[in-house]
Amino acid sequence: MELENKVSLVTGASRGMGRAIALKLSSLGSRVAVNYVNIEEGNEADADEVVEAIAGQGGEALAVEADVRHGAAVKSMVERVIEKWGRIDILVNNAGITRDNLLLRMSEDAWDDVIETNLRSAYLCTRFALRPMIKQRWGRIISVASIAGVMGNAGQANYAASKAGVIAFTKSVAREVGSRNITANAVAPGFINTRMTEILSDEVKKTILSMISLSRFGETEDVAELVAFLASDRASYITGQVIPIDGGIAM
Numbered sequence: 473m474e475l476e477n478k479v480s481l482v483t484g485a486s487r488g489m490g491r492a493i494a495l496k497l498s499s500l501g502s503r504v505a506v507n508y509v510n511i512e513e514g515n516e517a518d519a520d521e522v523v524e525a526i527a528g529q530g531g532e533a534l535a536v537e538a539d540v541r542h543g544a545a546v547k548s549m550v551e552r553v554i555e556k557w558g559r560i561d562i563l564v565n566n567a568g569i570t571r572d573n574l575l576l577r578m579s580e581d582a583w584d585d586v587i588e589t590n591l592r593s594a595y596l597c598t599r600f601a602l603r604p605m606i607k608q609r610w611g612r613i614i615s616v617a618s619i620a621g622v623m624g625n626a627g628q629a630n631y632a633a634s635k636a637g638v639i640a641f642t643k644s645v646a647r648e649v650g651s652r653n654i655t656a657n658a659v660a661p662g663f664i665n666t667r668m669t670e671i672l673s674d675e676v677k678k679t680i681l682s683m684i685s686l687s688r689f690g691e692t693e694d695v696a697e698l699v700a701f702l703a704s705d706r707a708s709y710i711t712g713q714v715i716p717i718d719g720g721i722a723m
């Protein structure tokens with residue numbers, strides 16, 4: 473139980489990658505705050521299901537609602553976790569959306585929504601979770617970027633820019649807080665089976681598959697393993713890095 477006595481906060485954890493990360497951190501002994509946002513009906517039920525799944529494997533979890541685009545909501549989410557467990561050791565900035573379109577057709581709303589959900593959220597959550605980590609002189613900040621943020625992607629100028637922002641943000645935070653024994657790293661997944669990739673057409677999926685050395689899309693558990701490693705003491709000398717997890721993509 474290498475994360476025993478630790479407290480983790482995972483954003484966007486009611487499904488997809490965030491759910492798998494929450495379950496994995498819990499399986500290693502961490503108590504986990506499962507963040508969700510109730511924009512679409514049913515998300516509360518999804519977060520409750522994750523909390524129950526964690527309890528089912530003998531762990532402890534708390535569902536915390538917050539729209540991570542908004543400072544006041546993030547502040548009260550962090551306060552709620554501190555109130556419940558007295559600390560935050562591991563922050564996983566996972567919440568994210570896509571609103572793809574070719575640049576000439578990309579609306580200002582689509583640009584702003586993606587930047588706010590993917591990048592502003594990382595700034596807000598990290599800023600508010602940092603204080604308890606500094607007090608504890610131990611912390612792990614792990615942000616979910618994307619290969620799009622490293623390589624760019626046609627039709628995803630907003631998404632790629634947000635994820636490139638997450639990468640630069642991570643490297644800067646790593647420099648700021650390293651002396652406090654806090655690491656900040658990003659993971660850069662390729663194509664992972666979640667609702668985000670479910671919507672791709674069969675033709676697009678086939679083209680992508682032909683570029684992946686391992687000839688399959690990744691599973692959420694693949695990413696959760698990497699996040700858990702970065703959260704552990706085994707990764708205590710890794711900071712400011714972006715670790716690709718993409719099955720070997722050659723674009």
Ligand code: NAP
Pocket residue numbers: 483484485486487488489490507508509510511512515538539540541565566567568569589616617618619660661662663664665666667668669
């Ligand atoms: P997903 O299944 O669509 O899940 C995204 C999660 O983020 C959902 O729980 C969603 O909650 C939450 N979220 C969205 N807006 C939010 C907000 N304003 N406040 C709080 N939570 C919010 O997607 P996923 O594939 O698991 O994506 C997880 C992360 O991995 C994202 O950052 C994504 O960019 C990144 N990523 C995914 C892939 C991939 O291939 N799937 C590849 C590279 C990177 P709702 O249920 O309310 O929507």
